[in-house]
Amino acid sequence: MSVTTTAQVLRAAGVSRVYGSGASEVHALVDVSVEVGAGELVVVVGPSGSGKSTLLHLLGGLDRPTSGTVHLGPDPAAAGGPSAVERELGSLGEDDLHGVRRGEIGFVFQSFGLVPVLSAAENVEVPLRLARVDAAERAARVAEALEAVGLADHADQRPYELSGGQQQRVGVARALVARPRVLLADEPTGQLDSTTAGRVMTLLRDLVHSRGVAAVVATHDPDLVALADRVLVVRDGRLVTV
Numbered sequence: 449m450s451v452t453t454t455a456q457v458l459r460a461a462g463v464s465r466v467y468g469s470g471a472s473e474v475h476a477l478v479d480v481s482v483e484v485g486a487g488e489l490v491v492v493v494g495p496s497g498s499g500k501s502t503l504l505h506l507l508g509g510l511d512r513p514t515s516g517t518v519h520l521g522p523d524p525a526a527a528g529g530p531s532a533v534e535r536e537l538g539s540l541g542e543d544d545l546h547g548v549r550r551g552e553i554g555f556v557f558q559s560f561g562l563v564p565v566l567s568a569a570e571n572v573e574v575p576l577r578l579a580r581v582d583a584a585e586r587a588a589r590v591a592e593a594l595e596a597v598g599l600a601d602h603a604d605q606r607p608y609e610l611s612g613g614q615q616q617r618v619g620v621a622r623a624l625v626a627r628p629r630v631l632l633a634d635e636p637t638g639q640l641d642s643t644t645a646g647r648v649m650t651l652l653r654d655l656v657h658s659r660g661v662a663a664v665v666a667t668h669d670p671d672l673v674a675l676a677d678r679v680l681v682v683r684d685g686r687l688v689t690v
């Protein structure tokens with residue numbers, strides 16, 4: 449079930465990214481515009497090298513566009529403070545951008561990105577430590593996040609003691625524990641078998657819907673497209689209309 453809402457959270461306007469210069473110039477993304485609303489799961493598909501990761505990096509403020517702009521809409525829940533107004537990520541300094549990435553955006557990685565020496569709970573706790581959430585609140589939120597991904601019984605296990613699907617569910621819990629408004633996932637099921645991939649992706653979709661997160665997931669797995677609220681197809685750096 450999709451949450452119907454018009455609250456626009458993330459918007460890219462005419463974004464292009466050129467890597468390199470001169471003869472080695474690569475036009476990785478060309479004039480891409482996209483809007484993502486609260487509770488909406490947008491899946492970006494396209495062959496390898498089409499520009500999916502570049503788009504996610506720009507949307508998440510990990511990289512800056514060569515031209516065009518990326519905007520994070522005002523947070524309706526923010527009582528004053530920087531997130532109460534719309535921000536253009538390209539106009540922010542490194543510190544402010546870092547704050548946006550830490551506080552308003554959750555990332556899920558293909559390789560899970562878990563710290564091997566930390567337990568599942570400790571991995572999920574990392575974003576809350578960075579946000580200086582106090583210990584009692586951290587414990588409650590970590591427990592809730594692990595519960596939400598069905599891993600309450602695996603809190604003390606290290607990544608190597610978990611299956612790939614379980615590791616990525618820890619990755620999803622970590623991405624959402626700080627209650628970001630935006631979730632970005634680059635090939636989150638690329639290292640999972642198709643059954644596990646479907647389960648992880650279904651879980652991710654349900655959390656995106658129930659928590660009203662604006663999510664963009666890049667994948668080249670056609671099976672995952674069925675779970676999307678909206679599909680964007682990229683080819684040679686351009687959005688293709690489907």
Ligand SMILES: Nc1ncnc2c1ncn2[C@@H]1O[C@H](COP(=O)(O)OP(=O)(O)O)[C@@H](O)[C@H]1O
Pocket residue numbers: 467468474475476494495496497498499500501502503
């Ligand atoms: N840091 C970089 N420097 C130079 N070229 C890059 C860089 N990152 C990506 N590219 C190129 O940009 C294009 C798009 O890459 P990418 O966004 O990674 O595509 P996808 O994620 O769809 O596989 C490719 O031609 C790739 O080789």
Ligand SMILES: [Mg+2]
Pocket residue numbers: 500501502634
């Ligand atoms: Mg990629």
